[in-house]
Amino acid sequence: MPQAGRLPSGLLESMKARYLIDRSSRGVLLICATVSVVILLAIAVFILQRSLPALGEIGLLDFLLGTKWDPNPVGDTPPSYGILVMIVGTVLVTLGALVIAIPLGVGCAVLLADIAPHRFRQILRPAVELLVGIPSVVYGLVGLVLIVPLVRQIGGPGLSLAAGIIVLAAMILPTVISISEDSIRAVPRIYREGALALGATSWQTMWRVVLPAARSGIAASIVLGMGRAVGEAMAMVLVIGMAKAMPNSLLDPARPMAPGIALETGYAGGIHLSALFAIGVVLFLFIVTINSIAIVVFKRGARA
Amino acid sequence: MKASRKWAFLIPVVLLVIGVLLAGCGKELSGTVTVAGSTTVQPLAELLADDYMQKHSDVQVTIGGGGTSVGITSVNNGTVDIGSASRDLKSDEPQLVKHLLAKDGIAIIVKPGNPVSGLTKAQVRDIFGGVIKNWKDVGGPDHAINVVVRESGSGTRTAFEEMVMAKPEPAVAIVNTALEQNSNGGVKQVVGGDSYAIGFISFGYIDNTVKALSIDGVEATAVNAKSGTYPIVRPLYFLTKEAPTGLMKEFIDFCLSDEGQAVVVDEGYVSIS
Numbered sequence: 001m002p003q004a005g006r007l008p009s010g011l012l013e014s015m016k017a018r019y020l021i022d023r024s025s026r027g028v029l030l031i032c033a034t035v036s037v038v039i040l041l042a043i044a045v046f047i048l049q050r051s052l053p054a055l056g057e058i059g060l061l062d063f064l065l066g067t068k069w070d071p072n073p074v075g076d077t078p079p080s081y082g083i084l085v086m087i088v089g090t091v092l093v094t095l096g097a098l099v100i101a102i103p104l105g106v107g108c109a110v111l112l113a114d115i116a117p118h119r120f121r122q123i124l125r126p127a128v129e130l131l132v133g134i135p136s137v138v139y140g141l142v143g144l145v146l147i148v149p150l151v152r153q154i155g156g157p158g159l160s161l162a163a164g165i166i167v168l169a170a171m172i173l174p175t176v177i178s179i180s181e182d183s184i185r186a187v188p189r190i191y192r193e194g195a196l197a198l199g200a201t202s203w204q205t206m207w208r209v210v211l212p213a214a215r216s217g218i219a220a221s222i223v224l225g226m227g228r229a230v231g232e233a234m235a236m237v238l239v240i241g242m243a244k245a246m247p248n249s250l251l252d253p254a255r256p257m258a259p260g261i262a263l264e265t266g267y268a269g270g271i272h273l274s275a276l277f278a279i280g281v282v283l284f285l286f287i288v289t290i291n292s293i294a295i296v297v298f299k300r301g302a303r304a
Numbered sequence: 305m306k307a308s309r310k311w312a313f314l315i316p317v318v319l320l321v322i323g324v325l326l327a328g329c330g331k332e333l334s335g336t337v338t339v340a341g342s343t344t345v346q347p348l349a350e351l352l353a354d355d356y357m358q359k360h361s362d363v364q365v366t367i368g369g370g371g372t373s374v375g376i377t378s379v380n381n382g383t384v385d386i387g388s389a390s391r392d393l394k395s396d397e398p399q400l401v402k403h404l405l406a407k408d409g410i411a412i413i414v415k416p417g418n419p420v421s422g423l424t425k426a427q428v429r430d431i432f433g434g435v436i437k438n439w440k441d442v443g444g445p446d447h448a449i450n451v452v453v454r455e456s457g458s459g460t461r462t463a464f465e466e467m468v469m470a471k472p473e474p475a476v477a478i479v480n481t482a483l484e485q486n487s488n489g490g491v492k493q494v495v496g497g498d499s500y501a502i503g504f505i506s507f508g509y510i511d512n513t514v515k516a517l518s519i520d521g522v523e524a525t526a527v528n529a530k531s532g533t534y535p536i537v538r539p540l541y542f543l544t545k546e547a548p549t550g551l552m553k554e555f556i557d558f559c560l561s562d563e564g565q566a567v568v569v570d571e572g573y574v575s576i577s
Contacts, residue, residue, distance in 0.1 A: 071456050072457050074475040074476070074478075075475025157450035158497075158498060241483045242483060245480040263486050267371050269373065272457065
């Protein structure tokens with residue numbers, strides 16, 4: 001026992017130090033949180049400000065409802081900046097991807113959470129998590145080499161809405177699966193036990209008890225997937241065709257907003273560049289709307 | 305043993321010093337040259353700059369992109385020494401000193417195996433303008449034509465529009481169902497995979513994955529582009545504000561020399577010599 005008399009002072013020192021670390025880390029975290037909000041605001045203000053020249057020149061209605069996008073026309077025709085085709089493209093490709101990804105993703109989540117044998121789950125789960133980390137350009141390349149030729153055999157040029165939807169569905173599936181699975185797993189055991197004890201079959205238990213209890217998490221997974229789908233540019237540039245015409249069928253090419261920006265930024269200047277920023281504003285509003293709806297839905301879900 | 309290890313680190317240092325001294329010997333040229341502009345010229349200019357810097361290690365040649373319009377503005381306001389352009393200057397643009405670096409043919413490509421091997425310039429214009437929509441109208445199978453083009457603003461697209469779509473007047477816009485790709489490589493990839501597609505790429509990108517069509521009966525080769533019989537050829541320029549002097553002149557002279565033009569030919573472009 002060395003110098004018992006000094007022990008309290010040493011202890012005091014270390015407590016002080018801990019207190020200081022505690023306080024300062026709280027400060028650091030606060031700064032981090034503030035910085036992310038400030039960055040978000042700065043981005044919003046920046047893209048809005050850069051988009052104003054184009055919106056002023058084109059007019060909001062002509063911009064949103066115009067069906068012709070031709071920033072550098074040949075000859076003496078004036079340029080046109082209408083993005084309705086791109087808005088429709090974004091909505092169609094996102095909805096299409098969700099139609100495929102929701103049933104598959106939730107089904108796979110149920111399998112992983114409740115049905116699959118332990119060993120199977122041990123392989124499948126890391127595999128799904130790994131899928132989240134694959135860069136989108138890789139999905140695009142695989143789509144270009146595998147999916148596009150398949151779609152081409154059905155008809156059309158191959159690079160199409162259908163190819164975009166399939167690739168996008170594959171991209172958002174892992175997000176839907178992993179978050180849905182977590183929320184299904186989080187449903188208390190007694191719910192299942194109670195349902196089974198009352199004589200419900202496993203299907204009834206899953207469909208009527210577990211899934212409704214996990215619905216807010218499942219909805220969250222869908223919203224996150226939707227966010228990724230709306231914003232995906234790289235993979236879409238490669239597989240969706242990027243034609244400026246309104247698609248008439250799933251086999252026609254389309255031109256969603258995010259890849260529409262990515263395709264042309266390299267050469268754009270002046271009003272053209274500003275118009276691309278204006279597409280960015282529309283995209284931003286899309287995401288904000290989706291997230292707001294999600295928040296409202298979650299709150300209602302939590303209250304019920 | 306220990307002592308020798310202690311001094312071993314000096315060996316590379318000494319070698320480096322000797323190397324630097326040797327490199328300095330007999331080189332009177334030093335300084336920097338900056339180039340910016342056309343993205344078609346960019347890869348060619350980068351190779352030329354590498355060769356030049358290997359010969360003159362004290363010279364730093366920086367190559368940037370940005371597009372022809374950027375090249376014209378930057379050289380005019382003095383941001384760069386040399387601008388590059390993949391088209392002729394328009395009448396409303398500042399009149400700069402042009403140095404013809406090379407010529408570049410634009411090839412109309414299809415997938416190998418497509419029975420069509422030649423078109424007239426008017427047919428090309430009708431296909432890309434959406435007037436001819438089926439291969440059977442130009443001697444091919446009864447199947448819709450899938451048109452593949454570059455994105456708006458691309459130098460290759462602009463040159464193609466000026467030489468094919470805008471002549472003769474009035475200009476015809478490219479059909480809006482055309483698939484768009486943002487690189488020569490992308491167009492080549494899509495056309496190479498689709499038996500019914502047609503696209504256009506710079507001569508420098510042609511390989512055996514695609515078939516270049518003859519236009520008005522003239523094959524798409526560098527020889528025919530040089531002789532002027534192949535109809536879709538555009539100039540590639542270096543631009544300077546005034547007659548170049550000093551290092552700028554040295555670099556441009558190197559690019560126009562036999563040695564520089566050999567690089568041009570190696571890359572599949574058309575030499576000027």
